[in-house]
Amino acid sequence: MPALLSRTLDPLLGIFTGVFAYYLAENHPRTGFAPEERLRPLVQWKWAQYRVRRNQQLESLEANVDWTGLSPEEGKR
Structure with a gap:
């Protein structure tokens, strides 16, 4: 035990x-640590960087989609 x-x-x-x-x-x-070097501000800064990169990636992927080829029935799913 x-x-x-x-x-x-x-x-x-x-x-x-x-x-x-x-x-x-x-x-x-x-x-x-200095207030700007503490864990919380560093995590917020890193999270903001991640969101910017993610949004840029999603916008670039969406820009490459040909929406004109979809029929109206496919868009409703």
Whole structure:
């Protein structure tokens, strides 16, 4: 039974320790990151880049479709 307990608690303890260490490193006044270098603004910036690239890709794919070849019945599906 103790082996089973350590198999489940060790990964959870590792994840908790990592998240807590990152939280302390990001929010400590002496070693903290600048506001624009914190995780949330970086993720928002990366997500905005992804959306721009995705929209450009979808627009280019849509521009290559010949919509005149479809019959009215096919468009209703």
